[in-house]
Amino acid sequence: MSNKLYFIIKQPFIFLFRWRPFPLYELVSYVFMFASVPMLGYGIKFYNWSIVKTIILTIITLYSGFFAALIWNDITDIDIDAIAHPKRPVPSGRISIKKFFIIALFFSAITFISAYMISFWCFVLVGLIALFVTVHNKYLKKIIKIPAYSEIFTPIQWVVVAIFGFFVIWTTFPKNGDLLLQIPILGYISLSISEFQDMIILGVITYFLVNAHDLSEGIHDVEGDRKCGVKTYATSFGEKTAAKISFFMVFISGILGMALYVKTILSLAFLMAFVIIWLYYLISYSYVLIKSDKKDLKKLGKIVGRKEYDYFLIVYDLIFLDLFMQLIFYNFF
Secondary structure, X not given: XXXXXXXXXXXXXXXXXXXXXXXXXXXXXXXXHXXXXXXXXXXXXXXXXXXXXXXXXXXXXXXXXXXHHHHHHHHHOHHHHHHHOOOOHHHHOOOOHHHHHHHHHHHHHHHHHHHHHHOHHHHHHHHHHHHHHHHHHHHHHHHOOOOOHHHHHOOHHHHHHHHHHHHHHHHHOOOOOOEEEEEOOOEEEEEOHHHHHHHHHHHHHHHHHHHHHHHHHHHHOHHHHHHHOOOOHHHHHOHHHHHHHHHHHHHHHHHHHHHHXXXXXXXXXXXXXXXXXXXXXHHHHHHHHHHOOHHHHHHHHHHHHHHHHHHHHHHHHHHHHHHHHHHHHHHHO
């Protein structure tokens, strides 16, 4: 590889380390998260190179898609960030819009290429999600006047993790499922009603976890959102109401986590760890936010929002670790 090509390829990754201060545990958690869903869909059985390669491609697709979506969001939200997050690269002037745009295209290309290497179904799914994210971030969340529109629809971007992970398995490893479709160009897709239900539960818990985090951080960003006409729970119903809805969503996530254990192959170890983590974040952060004085809501909203995001990551960490330990025992003991 020539020095010039090497320099060009490494630039986007150097940018990532300078862009935002991602904690190491967060970056590792994304690997666990993106791997856990196809593992859940595939089940506890022998892993050959085919499934390992598919999981690796899933991680690459979703990881690059995560960075692409985040960068595109920074580009479209420059007016909001100028008020709420003035130290970010674009509003602070540390990086030009043109360079930011090129980096976004780079990660978008990786997302589409790796998705295509999994299956054409996955490629099409990525395309549909990219279209939704683009239209939502660029136009809809600023022009649609439905109360809380932005925070109702933004978490759908994370629900994609659950949908995509199951689609990976359904389109690459044929089973004798309840539904088998063979469509020209797209190829086959095979799934069972039980697997579809698993995906729905995981998707719903993901939605509630991300939305709880968005609501709390929306309290912190309320001034910028109001000036730009973005409809969040905080701008539509007030900061105190947003805090209560965030608490409710964290509470519901506990019930959904238990349902996930009952419905899927997750073990009792997952359930015990999950309940402890759920109660800790519910009482120590979400409850504290709703009981705080209104004058402290904005500052506390940012802190609690970050903690609720950690809770979201930990839930997926627990899913991955539980499945990984089950696989170890299945294959070696």
